[in-house]
Amino acid sequence: MRRGVMVAGALVAGAAGAAWLWRNQAEILTRRPVNEWTFTHISTVLPHEPVPRPPIPRPLPLRPRELTFTYEYGGARRTLADLHRRTFTTGFAVLHRGALVHESYPGRFASPRARFQLFSLTKSVTSILVGIAVEEGALALGEPAVTCCPELAGSAYDGATIDDLLQMSSGAAFSEDYDDPDSSIGQFERAVTAGGSLLDMARSMPRAAPPGTRFNYSTMDSQVLGWALEAATGMSLATYTASRLWAPIGAEYDAYHLLTRRPRVALGGASLNATVRDAARVGLLMARGGEVDGVQVVPRKWVDRARASTPGSLGADYPGHYGYADHWWTLDGGAFTGLGMHGQILWVDPDADVVVVKTSAWPTGDDPDLDEETVTALSALVAYLASSHSGA
Numbered sequence: 001m002r003r004g005v006m007v008a009g010a011l012v013a014g015a016a017g018a019a020w021l022w023r024n025q026a027e028i029l030t031r032r033p034v035n036e037w038t039f040t041h042i043s044t045v046l047p048h049e050p051v052p053r054p055p056i057p058r059p060l061p062l063r064p065r066e067l068t069f070t071y072e073y074g075g076a077r078r079t080l081a082d083l084h085r086r087t088f089t090t091g092f093a094v095l096h097r098g099a100l101v102h103e104s105y106p107g108r109f110a111s112p113r114a115r116f117q118l119f120s121l122t123k124s125v126t127s128i129l130v131g132i133a134v135e136e137g138a139l140a141l142g143e144p145a146v147t148c149c150p151e152l153a154g155s156a157y158d159g160a161t162i163d164d165l166l167q168m169s170s171g172a173a174f175s176e177d178y179d180d181p182d183s184s185i186g187q188f189e190r191a192v193t194a195g196g197s198l199l200d201m202a203r204s205m206p207r208a209a210p211p212g213t214r215f216n217y218s219t220m221d222s223q224v225l226g227w228a229l230e231a232a233t234g235m236s237l238a239t240y241t242a243s244r245l246w247a248p249i250g251a252e253y254d255a256y257h258l259l260t261r262r263p264r265v266a267l268g269g270a271s272l273n274a275t276v277r278d279a280a281r282v283g284l285l286m287a288r289g290g291e292v293d294g295v296q297v298v299p300r301k302w303v304d305r306a307r308a309s310t311p312g313s314l315g316a317d318y319p320g321h322y323g324y325a326d327h328w329w330t331l332d333g334g335a336f337t338g339l340g341m342h343g344q345i346l347w348v349d350p351d352a353d354v355v356v357v358k359t360s361a362w363p364t365g366d367d368p369d370l371d372e373e374t375v376t377a378l379s380a381l382v383a384y385l386a387s388s389h390s391g392a
Helices: 002-023 025-029 034-044 080-086 121-136 162-166 184-194 198-204 219-233 237-249 276-287 300-305 368-387
Strands: 048-051 070-073 076-079 089-096 099-104 255-258 272-274 323-325 328-330 336-340 344-349 354-360
Touching: 025 034, 025 184, 034 089, 034 255, 048 237, 048 272, 070 368, 076 080, 080 089, 080 368, 089 276, 089 368, 099 276, 121 162, 121 219, 121 237, 121 272, 121 276, 121 300, 121 336, 121 344, 162 219, 184 198, 184 219, 198 219, 219 237, 237 255, 237 276, 272 276, 276 344, 276 354, 344 368, 354 368
Parallel strands: none
Antiparallel strands: 048 255, 070 076, 089 099, 089 354, 255 272, 323 328, 328 336, 336 344, 344 354
16 A cells, blocks of 8 residues: 555656656756757757758858957957857857858857757848848738738737837737746747747737837747748748748758747747858848849848847847847947847848857856857957958
8 A cells, every 4th residue: 555655656746747847848958058959959859840951052162260369358358269168159150251261169069060049040030031021022011910910910919010020119018038937938938848829828918018119129029920921921931931041042951940839830039940051141141232142132121221220229128239120139330140049149240241150058048248248259350350361
């Protein structure tokens, strides 16, 4: 009898433990040291849809060189190796004048073939796709989101336009607080990993402001934008990415979009996984005004829109060195970046003709100090390359 009670107790405890793990898997998978593995193997954890590479990739010219620049941070002079160590870099590539001048993979599971989870850097790629869809006539910036997503009629998203979603000003209340498990983003992550309806979540969100009047960084705005893009084009996010972006840039490897467990839905703001080199090809496309080999893939005016926000204009809740436009973060000097939690960055500086990709495995989703050091270091790197006369 006693043994039976013990076995039953163990089973109950085991079931409770399994349930806890299931509910908290997002938290477990994104913390160090597990996240270094997760961020290159997440296709083994969640369902996904492939983004096939084209039959013939577009080669990146190789002009390797040593990057001997330094940067000042925290009262000390630091090197690129310091940046990688201090900010948990997993993959790193630099393009200058269209050539790959530096590439390294400090991460334990990283390599040129590894597909990295880009998190919210996906938002910037979704913005590129929206620009293409607008040029094709499938979407219009002034179009109400509910025209494409009638399921959201009567919700906080009723009245928001495609442009409002691009500018993160839908008016729907969404809290992007990574430190609070009960925030909107915490609930969003649990719905993705443990099963839940993002549509139901979007429908239930309260309104915080009239559409188009207040900036509020929101992954749900990007989610609705992705739904609108899929509805307008009649293609899944992965299929549209493959045909309109991966093929024209001559991507070297397949990418993939993560899908939620139940129901299976792509994430317009957080699901793209790609190699560092292919992310760099996306950056090169934007640095060259939307052109690839003389073909206008993205309208030039759309690229210009991504640079159209003044840094420091977002208010006290956001770092002063950033502005925001069309799902891109803007910086002084004309550079703009795609950013993802845990330290993913696609830095584009058209004037200096520099593109930098940095994937990372930060211990937490958001870290202002690590962000500030990365921006400081990459600004110094761009200045170093711009002043170099070595022919790189």
